[in-house]
Amino acid sequence: MTTPGHPPRALLHGASGQIGRRVLADLRARGWRVVALSREERPAMAGVEWRRGVLPDSAGPGDGFDAIISCGPLDLFSHWYARTPTGDARVVAFGSTSVHVKADSSDPGERDVAARLRLAETRLADAAPARGAAATLLRPTLVYGAGSDRNLTRIAALARRHGFFILPHDARGLRQPVHVDDLAAAAVAALSLRGPGLRAYDLPGGETLAYREMVARVLAALQPPPRLLVLPGPVFALAARLARVTGLHDAGAAVLARMRQDLAFDAGPAREALGYAPRPFLPDAAMFDAPPR
Ligand SMILES: NC(=O)c1ccc[n+]([C@@H]2O[C@H](COP(=O)([O-])OP(=O)(O)OC[C@H]3O[C@@H](n4cnc5c(N)ncnc54)[C@H](OP(=O)(O)O)[C@@H]3O)[C@@H](O)[C@H]2O)c1
Numbered sequence: 001m002t003t004p005g006h007p008p009r010a011l012l013h014g015a016s017g018q019i020g021r022r023v024l025a026d027l028r029a030r031g032w033r034v035v036a037l038s039r040e041e042r043p044a045m046a047g048v049e050w051r052r053g054v055l056p057d058s059a060g061p062g063d064g065f066d067a068i069i070s071c072g073p074l075d076l077f078s079h080w081y082a083r084t085p086t087g088d089a090r091v092v093a094f095g096s097t098s099v100h101v102k103a104d105s106s107d108p109g110e111r112d113v114a115a116r117l118r119l120a121e122t123r124l125a126d127a128a129p130a131r132g133a134a135a136t137l138l139r140p141t142l143v144y145g146a147g148s149d150r151n152l153t154r155i156a157a158l159a160r161r162h163g164f165f166i167l168p169h170d171a172r173g174l175r176q177p178v179h180v181d182d183l184a185a186a187a188v189a190a191l192s193l194r195g196p197g198l199r200a201y202d203l204p205g206g207e208t209l210a211y212r213e214m215v216a217r218v219l220a221a222l223q224p225p226p227r228l229l230v231l232p233g234p235v236f237a238l239a240a241r242l243a244r245v246t247g248l249h250d251a252g253a254a255v256l257a258r259m260r261q262d263l264a265f266d267a268g269p270a271r272e273a274l275g276y277a278p279r280p281f282l283p284d285a286a287m288f289d290a291p292p293r
Contacts (some may be wrong), residue, residue, distance in 0.1 A: 008031075011067070013070045015042075019071045023071055023184045028045070037053045038051075065086065067090045090134045093135070136200075138190065140178050143179075144287060147288055159219055162226070171212045171230075172210040175263060182203070186203055186270060205279070215228060
């Protein structure tokens with residue numbers, strides 16, 4: 001599709017999100033021309049045409065691009081892709097390791113998320129080879145670094161507000177927080193993969209650590225550092241129930257139980273195929289500040 005003498009063109013779904021913004025910056029830095037999608041009007045930028053659109057039905061056409069990248073909801077994107085002519089444009093789409101983790105959750109809503117992710121992956125795996133398109137599915141673990149994630153930034157916000165954060169003593173499940181910039185680098189690297197069909201890679205962060213240690217590092221990065229209170233299991237359960245009733249947090253039982261569960265994935269295949277080299281988890285306070293609009 002690339003016309004000799006012309007910069008390559010990408011259609012970027014979810015360009016206003018925490019991962020999408022970094023992917024957009026990387027594409028611009030590499031000289032791509034980008035049509036960026038969002039549900040709201042966005043200010044113009046050099047090399048970027050913002051298009052308003054809502055997935056899956058009114059996100060506009062998909063032909064005339066060298067690459068189509070999805071940094072928004074995978075299930076909606078997969079419906080749009082399956083119905084929209086795109087030629088053999090390469091596809092890079094973000095999914096989630098939740099497809100592995102939530103399939104057996106005690107929470108029906110979480111099982112539904114996993115099932116929708118799995119169906120979306122299958123939809124892409126069916127549609128891409130029929131067009132002769134190379135497609136790459138990237139499944140991040142717990143994302144941080146842009147100040148708009150719903151995990152560590154939320155923990156930092158609660159801890160900043162109250163001056164402390166509570167955890168049960170056995171919150172020792174393994175985690176691999178992954179920085180948004182490492183995900184953007186993986187997406188750009190995936191644009192060079194060739195050959196029709198879908199390849200999928202889990203994208204964990206560069207360090208595996210216990211949930212308690214992960215939270216302790218977030219708190220230590222804040223100024224002044226809030227205290228981490230480690231409570232016996234039953235005391236924590238009572239405190240969490242009280243906090244939920246009074247609206248201090250909205251984490252469900254499955255989320256709280258998962259603090260004890262290991263969620264660790266292998267970066268080896270992504271390292272080999274994409275040169276993926278995620279950084280260790282060394283947060284600073286700015287990573288938990290809200291981004292500019
Ligand atoms: N955050 C995590 O910890 C995490 C972990 C694993 C995987 N992921 C996956 O990675 C991808 C990106 O995540 P993220 O955290 O960067 O997301 P995010 O910050 O919430 O951004 C979502 C993006 O999708 C767009 N969007 C949402 N609904 C849309 C719709 N109906 N039509 C068109 N655009 C829509 C939003 O655009 P507007 O709101 O501007 O319209 C925004 O640009 C998602 O597939 C997510 O599941 C995230």
